Every structure is written in C-alpha cells, then in structure tokens.
Amino acid sequence: MTSWQGKTKSMSKQVTGIRGSFFDFIDDPWKHVGNEEKSARFYADGLLIIEDGKVKAFGPFDKISVQHKDVEITHIPGRLILPGFIDGHVHVPQTRILGAFGQQLLEWLQEWTFPEEIKYKNRDYAKAGTKHFFDNLLASGTTTCQAFTTTFPVAAEEFFEEATRRNMLVIGGLTGIDRFAPEDFIDTADNFYKDTKRLIGQYHRKGRNLYAITPRFALGATPDLLEACQKLKKEFPDTWINTHVSENPSECRLVEELHGCPDYLSVYEKYELVGHKFSGGHGVWLSNGEFERMAQADASVTFCPVSNFFLGSGLFRLGRATDPKARVRMSFGTDVGGGNRFSMISVLDEAYKVGMINNTHLDGSTDPRNQDLEEAERNKLSPYRAYYSVTLGGAHGLYIDDRVGNFDAGKEADFVVLDWNAGPRAMVWHESMIVGNEGPQTMAEAADLLFSIMTVGDDRNVDETWIMGNRAYQKSAKDEPALASTH
C-alpha cells in the first residue's frame, strides 16, 4: 500500500486521490425489491478524487485517472471503501456506562444514566469523556453522529469543540429535561431556552457543526420545556430537532397520561416539532397512524436495534417504516449506552435479527391474522438495505444527504476502509467461500462480503476511517495522534 504522507488537515494537499474497491448507494434499496443492486454502485478498481476535503470526481480508475493525471494517489488494495457510517442516535455522556446490567428504560435511567451524566457538569470529565466518545466512533468507522449531550451546557460545548478539532460533521445540542430526574440533574425551561439560544449562536453551522434543539424525551419534559422548544424552532428554523419517541411501553403510557395526548407522537405534534429535520429515536411502539403522520410530516425515525434488545424495549417494525405507501425517513443508531455497542456493524447485525423475528411474526406461521407477506419481506435486511441505512439512508434520515452519504461529486469525503478478513477467527475461512485473493470483482461478491462483515464480523473489520479526505483512524497504528491521549 502506498502510504499517504499527509499527516493532518494542516498539511493536506489540495487534491488527492484514493484508489481501491468502492461500494456506495445512489438510491433507496427498498424501492427496488428484487433488484436491489440498482440502488448501489460498485467499482472493483475505482478512484476517488478529493479536493479540499470534498469529492471532485468518482468512478472507475481507468476513466477517472486519465482526467486527473498529476494527482498523488493513495492505493488501498484488498479492502472495501464505503462512505463513513452514520450513527443517528447516541448519547455522548453514556460512553462509559454502555452495557450496564439489568433494567428496562425507566429504571435504567435512574440507576445508571443520570449518575454518570451528572459528572459531565465538570469540564475536565466532560472533555475526557467526549474524547473517549469520538475515539470510539472513529474506531467503529462512524464519521457522523446525531448525539444527545446532557443537561449541562459544558457537555454540549465540549461535544462541539471536540468534533471541531476532529473536523467531523455532527448534529447535537444541549439535552433538556425538567422533570423525572434527580433534583440536581434537571434544568428549567427558561434556562434551557437561554442556553440553547446561546449555543445555537456559538456552534450552529460553525465548521461542520449542526445544532439540534434537543428535548430529551416527552416524559422528562413539562409543557413549558416543549413550549421553549417550539419557540426556539420558530426563531431558528434552520436547526434540527432531536428527541426520543415511543421507546418502551411503560414509558408510552406515562407520556400519554402526563401530557393528556392520545399517543406519543402527538405530544411533539402539539408543540409543532414534528416536521422536516425532526428525528425521533426508537419508535418501537409507534402505531400505523403515527408512522403515517411521520411520513406525511417528513419527520424521521431512528432505529436502534442493539438498544431495543438490550433494554428489552421491543422490536421496531422495520417493514412498516419502509412501507412504500408511507415511507418514513430513517437512520440507524447505536443508542450507546442503552445500546451496548459503538459499532454500526453490530447495529446491522442486530437490525438483521429484529427484521428476521418480525419476518416470522408476519409470515402467518404463528398467527394467520398477522400475515402480511410484503411487510414480512421488507423486514429482511439485505446487505443493500443494511449498508444503505448506515450511509446514504442514514444521511437522508438526518437531512444531510446533500453533504454526505455517498461519493457523488461535491459530497464531503468521509469514508471507511473495511477489511473483510478481520474479525473473529471464523472470518477468513468464511470469506474464502466468497472471494479469492483478488478481492470482489462484482457487486454481488462485494455485497456478500459486506453481509458477512455484519454477521460474522464486527468493529475489527474497520481498518481505517477518513474524515474530509484525511485519515483519522488506522487500526494497526497503536499510537495514532488522535487516539494517543485516551487511555
């Protein structure tokens, strides 16, 4: 492999090239049932030309290289290069408590989450924790996230500062909760309004930062807090809105009771939050009607299968969210620390499993009344549907597909380099069934490798992660500058 010599942004050349096997998406595979390859692009020998961090040209090496003769090219052979993974729902200050034992959502919040998040009042702890957070993202091949911080502005500040240092495209914001949490943890609606306003001014669209008005969840929000959000969104219509919706059945009941609303979504609707740039995390218990309203409003849902299993929240109805009659925008998320894995590859493993359980539920074999063969089929997470969902689909779900998600000219050049032979010991012999030493020659072979990465592999398959055309993580480099300070 030709070693690329530039070290960090400061030294980056204006124009560079990456040569290798590329796989990305140009459309939603759920639109192409039976012909999913129509949604994807694969170049066994491709070339990506990057100018000032953005894609200048992309295509077969033979064609693109003659148009860009004087460009220094980094060759990355024996790997698959994909757009960077997008984590649509993750909690920065839960980085340390992922995988904590034993409760469903509401008890888990009280026992594990709030006590850890309160430490992020302290700037030093927040700074250290946020570094860990981004190190974990990059080691997982995740280049963009939509993140929750916590009640204390310092946590939001550190989030944007660290993202800026790493030049990463992120969405996030101060995370408001003004009830259902310990006294010293909750905020007031007034403070939330003022702090959010200041933080929007300070960070929104500064560098690659995007701001999301972030009421934590309807249960922890009084009408005052939601009114503050409504007001903020009116004053700053360009901002995002990020929250939780219909995660756990006990939570859903409480929310409906407390807000006197017929369903969970209607609480946010009441305050005019549900629309373009709105993301609701989980949506496990959304009714058909709520899914339809989200689709009509151009709102987005984030599927967090690892978390939904881990907290026992339930089985997200993937085939319903992808109903062509009411297709909802959708990203996938880890939901660390409710999710116990930082890797979007692990998210795909679990998403596949949720889909398969749904598939059996809907094929009529357990109860003929549940039979819906089309919805059953839409639950099957093929490699096309899977990797679309964490790249272009995730970008679409977060309303940033004009900027990232694939290798179209003009997009910001964030990408991940996958080694299909890494992972557990079982991987190598398995992969030798699919390809030889020459690597994948067809899209079908590449898709098979990608599927095996998500089912047999894990974060070990992430070999390198690149941000805006610069390498930000390399697995083999034990002392990569960006990561050296974190243990």
Add this chain to the structure above:
Amino acid sequence: MTSWQGKTKSMSKQVTGIRGSFFDFIDDPWKHVGNEEKSARFYADGLLIIEDGKVKAFGPFDKISVQHKDVEITHIPGRLILPGFIDGHVHVPQTRILGAFGQQLLEWLQEWTFPEEIKYKNRDYAKAGTKHFFDNLLASGTTTCQAFTTTFPVAAEEFFEEATRRNMLVIGGLTGIDRFAPEDFIDTADNFYKDTKRLIGQYHRKGRNLYAITPRFALGATPDLLEACQKLKKEFPDTWINTHVSENPSECRLVEELHGCPDYLSVYEKYELVGHKFSGGHGVWLSNGEFERMAQADASVTFCPVSNFFLGSGLFRLGRATDPKARVRMSFGTDVGGGNRFSMISVLDEAYKVGMINNTHLDGSTDPRNQDLEEAERNKLSPYRAYYSVTLGGAHGLYIDDRVGNFDAGKEADFVVLDWNAGPRAMVWHESMIVGNEGPQTMAEAADLLFSIMTVGDDRNVDETWIMGNRAYQKSAKDEPALASTH
C-alpha cells in the same frame, strides 16, 4: 507472568498449579433469587492444583499453597479464570457458512446448509473443516461441545479424531436424516443404524469422547429412522441423544402433521427418546406442557439465542424453562451456522437480550393478560445466571457435571482465562469504573466484570484456553502449534 514450559500432553508434569483470580459455580443461581452470589465461588487470589489433568485441590492461595509446596506454579495475574465454556448445540460442518443471508430455518437448510455439509463426504475437506471448527472453539474459550456432524460417517470420524488429538471432552455422533434433504444427502434408517452402531463401538468413552445418537430433527426423520434410534438407545443405554425440537413455527406444524402427533416433543416421546441424556436444541415453541414433560423426564433443552434471532425462529422462554416448579435441564449453544457467532460470550450477550424482551412482554405493560412478574424476573440474565449457564449449568444440561463445569476436586481441568480489558475500544474506560489495576477484590466486582465482558466484550476477551491442565490456545501467540496449520 511465569511462563508454563510444558508443551503438550506428552510432556505434562504430574502435578502443576495455576494461581490467579478464579470464579466458578457450586449451585444453580436461579435457586437463589436475590442471593445469587450463594451459587458462586470467587477467590481473588486462588490456587488450582492439577494432577494428571484433573483438579486435585482448589481454594485460596494462602491455604492451598502450603499444602502443595513443591508444585510448579503458573501465575496468571490480571485475569479472571473460569471453567471452560460449554457449547451445548453446534454443527461442525456449518463452520464455514455461519452468517449466511436470508431465510428462516427450512429454506436456509436447503439453500446453504445441505450444499456445504455434503462436502464433508470427502475426508480431506472434513478434516480441514473440523480443524477450523476446533480452532474456533478454542479461540472462543469453549472447551466442550455437543455437536452435530452430518449424514456421512467420515464427518463423525473426523470429529472424534480431532477432538482426541486435542484431548477435548466432546459429545457427538453421526447425524441422521432420511427425508427432507437432497437425494445425495439423505441416509437410510438401516445404514444409520449400522453406522451408528459401529461408531459407538469405535468412539464412545474412548479418550474423552462421548457418543450421542443423533437424529437430526423430527422433520427429517421417518418413523423408521426414529425406530432405529429407539433400538440403538436400548442397546446402548449409556449413550446420549441429541436432536432439535420446536425451533421454528412452520417446522413445528409440519412435524406435527407428518408424524400425526399433538406436539413436537411427543414425536420423540413416541420412540422413547425423551429422558436422561436427551438434549433438544432450541425449544423456542415448546408449550408449558412440553416444558413440564421435559422436566419430569429429566430431559434437557439447549437455548440458542444467537441462532434464534438470526433465523428469526423466536424468543426462547428462559423464565419458563427455569420455573422452579418444572425446572428443565438446560445448556446454552451457539448453533453455528444457524448462529452467526462461535463465541459463548456472544451467546450470553444475545441471551440477555432475549431475556429482556421477554421481561417486557411479561411485565404486563403491553398486555395485562401476559403479566407474570416471577417469570419476568427469571428472564433477567444476571452475570451469575449467565456464566453458570455456560459452565456448571451447561455441564448439567449435558449430563457431564460429574466431570467438568467447575473446579471441584476430581473435575477435569478445562478452563478459560479472561482479560476484561480486551474487546472493543470502549472496554477499558468502562472497566475502570468497576476495578482498578489490582483487579477484582470481591465477588460482586468480578461479576460486574463478567457482565461487561458479555455485553461490551466478545471473543477478544478470551486470552487463553486450557484443556486438562494444558494450554491449548493463547491469543497473543500467533503461531501456537495447535493452530498453525489452519489458515
């Protein structure tokens, strides 16, 4: 760490000692709701004395060392040492196809499984595949398995031969199917009877091998084949019986129809197979009555959560199988290749998730008619319940708890050495919440580390695997003799 100098069995000394932090079980944690630590043993500084591969003494270092003064001791600091993991249900000839896309059980068998298994007719392929299989087990910390082979005796022979070379305690047998498979794959009941009889003579209780009469599953077995099994069990009452039961709802219906039986279990009961030393894999769709009949018959069920998710089979009712009024013997299994992971640590991760989904289903929050708070609680897979299930509990589930499963004197010294800081990048900071550099000092700390290994970690946490007092796998050793030939 003092390096242990003996290479393999041939050179082993008569008596050796292992010093380190030990965690094992002396009872079923489900019997101690609220006091699960009563089922376990933990020595922060312990000593295991091994004589000719068996445990001679076990306890605190201070006490045991004075009784064994001239013993060469290997010190393994900074690790947790547990009895080797037991995989109760795994398919040797599916080693290469784990994680294959897209179907529920019956289609998956036809498309992926039979075409791969048929290759095991060829001795060279069977030999190579079986080596891969055992390499994967050892790299996962698994020291014992109950395995399916396939229709061809050569696969069963290679299984026992390779297990013998590695001195591993295994249960397995020729896997009979005489319908519902391609023409060139199926066997006849007569041949199955003759071959099984020969193989029992050749392998049962030779070295550490144990033979299981293995009708693949009721769907693929004619009454003739099941009669052959019945006859074999009468002739060889000391043998095990291993099969599948109630995995997939469509399969269950077909089985009941084809055999004219009221439920799946009753097919096996009809041929007097359900009793001591009988294991039924999966049991996802077992009725309450079937669970009760299994408990009464002293039969065993194997919980395969990774597979049950991956093939969409369903959610095993863990809290029902552990009902104190009808506690069923139970092991946990990977079910590779229906399961997409070789690691029993991954099995625990997924088992926890099945339990949590069941917990929510049974707490009454989705449907008050389903509420059963005791069963809901039994679904919560604490670290005690989890690691019990893959050590002593797994041994009990396979009727070998007189030989392995904990460190009682007389047991065969198979164990695994766990590094709680290995695994994904998120691990180290998480673990620093639980213990400092001195490692766990209390059982509770050790249990927390074990829980985090199963939720944040994976096979990377397996540092070493020992068989009968000899080290058979070491993660850091790239060219360990036992593994060198396999790539």
